[in-house]
Amino acid sequence: xxxxxxxxxxxxxxxxxxNEVVENHKQYGNAxxxxxLSMLGLARKMVRAxxxxxxxxxxxxxxxxxxxxxSVSLGHNHPRIIEALNKVETMPNILQIxxxxxxxxxxxxxxxxxxxELRRSFFCNSGAEAVEGALKLARVASGKTQxxxxxxxxxxxxxxxxxxxxxxxxxxxxxxxxxxxxQVPFGDAEALEATLRNRDVAAFIVEPIQGEGGIVLPPxxxxxxxxxxxxxxDTLLILDEIQTGLGRTGKMFACEHENISPDxxxxxxxxxxxxxxxxxxxxxxxxxxxxxxxxxxxTLHTSTFGGNTRACAAxxxxxxxxxxxxxxxxxxxxxxxxxKKLVAIKEKHGxxxxxxGKGLLIxxxxxxxxxxxxxxxxxxxxxxxxxxxxxxxVSGDLANKHHIITAYTLNNPNVIRLEPPLNISYExxxxxxxxxxxxxxxxxxxxxxxxxxxxxxxxxxxxxx
Numbered sequence: 001x002x003x004x005x006x007x008x009x010x011x012x013x014x015x016x017x018x019n020e021v022v023e024n025h026k027q028y029g030n031a032x033x034x035x036x037l038s039m040l041g042l043a044r045k046m047v048r049a050x051x052x053x054x055x056x057x058x059x060x061x062x063x064x065x066x067x068x069x070x071s072v073s074l075g076h077n078h079p080r081i082i083e084a085l086n087k088v089e090t091m092p093n094i095l096q097i098x099x100x101x102x103x104x105x106x107x108x109x110x111x112x113x114x115x116x117e118l119r120r121s122f123f124c125n126s127g128a129e130a131v132e133g134a135l136k137l138a139r140v141a142s143g144k145t146q147x148x149x150x151x152x153x154x155x156x157x158x159x160x161x162x163x164x165x166x167x168x169x170x171x172x173x174x175x176x177x178x179x180x181x182x183q184v185p186f187g188d189a190e191a192l193e194a195t196l197r198n199r200d201v202a203a204f205i206v207e208p209i210q211g212e213g214g215i216v217l218p219p220x221x222x223x224x225x226x227x228x229x230x231x232x233x234d235t236l237l238i239l240d241e242i243q244t245g246l247g248r249t250g251k252m253f254a255c256e257h258e259n260i261s262p263d264x265x266x267x268x269x270x271x272x273x274x275x276x277x278x279x280x281x282x283x284x285x286x287x288x289x290x291x292x293x294x295x296x297x298x299t300l301h302t303s304t305f306g307g308n309t310r311a312c313a314a315x316x317x318x319x320x321x322x323x324x325x326x327x328x329x330x331x332x333x334x335x336x337x338x339x340k341k342l343v344a345i346k347e348k349h350g351x352x353x354x355x356x357g358k359g360l361l362i363x364x365x366x367x368x369x370x371x372x373x374x375x376x377x378x379x380x381x382x383x384x385x386x387x388x389x390x391x392x393x394v395s396g397d398l399a400n401k402h403h404i405i406t407a408y409t410l411n412n413p414n415v416i417r418l419e420p421p422l423n424i425s426y427e428x429x430x431x432x433x434x435x436x437x438x439x440x441x442x443x444x445x446x447x448x449x450x451x452x453x454x455x456x457x458x459x460x461x462x463x464x465x
Contacts, residue, residue, distance in 0.1 A: 004028075018045035040396030049076035052424050054405065062403045063428050065420045069407075070211070070243045070361070072274035074321050075421040081273035084317035085310055093309045102312035109283055109319050113252055116261025120288040121280050123307035127242035127268035128156025130279035131205070134264045135160050136301055137283060138203035138236045141290040147178070148195055148204045148235075150186035151437040152411055154212030155205065155240055164205050166213070167411045186210060187218040189225035196233035203236040203264070208254035211243040214412030215356055215363025227260040236287070242279070243361065243362060246270045247322045247422055250332030250359035253437045257358070263287055273318035278311040313398055327422040331359040334429060338362055341433045347439040353414075361417040363409065364436075366390050367392075394439060401433035 008016075016024075022043050025034040037043040045057040052075050054062045074081065074286065079246060088102065107121040122137075124130055139145055149155070149164035163178035171177060192204060210216040222355075230237040239262035244254035245289060246267070252258055253265070254392060264287065268279035275326045292298055305311075309400060322328065335357060342355035353365045368390070391408035395416055398404040409415045420428075 016045070018043070021045045022040040025027045028087075036392075040392060041400040051075040051077075052421050052428055060403055062399065062405050063420075063432060064405045065418055065424075065432055066405045067408050067419050067421050068274060069269065069331055070248055071269040071272070073246060073248060073270035073327070073422045074274055074318060075423055076274060078273055078275075078318075078321065080317045080321050081275050081314050084273075084313045085275070088313045089311050091309050094305060096304075100307050100309055100312065102309050102316060103307035106315045106319075109316060110280065111197070113319065113323070114265065114282055115253055115256055117284045117286075118261060118265055119285050121282045122301065122303075123278050123310075123312065123388045124279045124281075124303045125239075125305050126156070126279045127266065128158040128161040128279075129303070129306075130242065130266040130268050130281045131155045131161040131164070131240065132158055133301060134205070134238045134266050134281045135164070135203070137264060137281065137287065137291050138238060140292075140300070140347045141283075141287045142202040142234075142236055144200055144202035145180045146201045147181045148192070148201055149181065149183055150206050150210075150425075151183050152186055152210055152213040152216065153205075153207055153240075154210070154411055155207075170410075174264050186213070186216065187222050188223055189229060192226060193229045193233075196229060196235050199233050199235075201233070201235045203238050204230055205238040205240060208244050208257070209249065209358060209361060210411075211361065211417075212410040212412075213415060214365060214415040215361060217356060217358060221258070223255060223258040223260050227258075227262075230263075237267065238262060238264045240266045242266050242268045246319070247328035247331050248336060248359055248361050248419075250328055252322070252328050254358070269345040271315050271318060272311055273321070275340075276311045276314040278315055298459060322422070325423065328359075331422045334424065334426070335359040335362060337426070338433070341429075345433070345437050345440065348437070351440050356417070360418075360420060360422055360424070363415045364391075364418060365412070365415045366394070368414060390414055394436075397439050398432075398435060401439070402431075404432050404435055 022038060034043060045077050046054050047057050048055040052064055054064050054076065064072065064076065103123055110121050111119045120135055124133060135147060138147070146163055149166060153164065153166040153168040155165050157170060160178055162174060163181050165171065166183055182195065184195050195201065204226065206226065227237060239255050241253050241255070246252065248270070249257065255262060264281055264283045266281050271280065274277040292300055337455060339355060339357060339362060346352040346355055351366050353367045355362065355364050357363055361378050395406045397410060398406055406416050406418065
């Protein structure tokens, strides 16, 4: 196909049909992802969002139980965030020769909420960028170069963040990655201590709960052991709270479940109130001074868009909503409610291997399946889908038949994440649970689930030929 020779305006874009949206992505974006979403019946044109709901171009309303991988913790288009953006709409948004009013206030507010001695923030645009900055900070402040990370972890897909992400699928195509990085088992404090004994490690980066790894919780006491070990061997502890932070797990920060504080903490996702992208890393004054203190070092790490007025105004408002509405407490209560319901469903249906999580960061892992005879007639496609994407098939069924948005975790595609806005209603929670129960019941067990879902995919796939 020839390249396009005309431009489409915003007004014209709003008038596109769902098929035209799909075609744009097929021709000019990620065609493989477009095909996958189309096969699962998820390639829809979404036109409106409010609170926990999203509407497509056909007028269908969906309950968002994914919340932008945790970014939309306050629900879509929260009025407090919109109001904050309106209040700063005439202020300079990106101005590098002045000190931003909003960035200074947001840094102060984060320091007021952050655990321990965490005080100085650097603002960027995403979680991966926050991780990049944290790794640089650890190396320059410690004077060491080695970085240790956990297996099954996920810290982002930019080069440095990918180097400390524990899945070969994402690392191998881009090797060699950063030198002097090493992986240790997640949840194994003894293995970490053995790795740090030489006192030559700059930092250990770890998630308090592995999100993309499949919502994996470490053993109780692990984070406290990690804190003690890192202090003992003069290694900086970087906690990636990009997905777990700001109330998601029932505490403002997940590390507070074990009453510890890191040397460096990464934030992003929900910090922008679900509307504006923003990331940050925060550290102690002592570490900051070692790395970037004084005139000579203050510009060693910068970001053109980091700390812009609109993003920081959204962050100020988002933190205010979480604190004032006690959404961390709501997350704890609603998470316990969901987990109890999921345990009952697990006992009823054979497809679920385990339900686990903390607060409103919950994972539902399925048993691996096989496509049987349908696998043969689809030349292996169903077996691959059932093995690696069964959770995606369930997500597709929930979206198509019940209008519920969920997704699988990147490092473990057999896990559906349940990660709704923190202010989700109990009525919507009950609907999601009953819909899941109905979906798994209709599939009639593990084998029937594979065959039923595979049949849907095959019908959809061959029906489009």
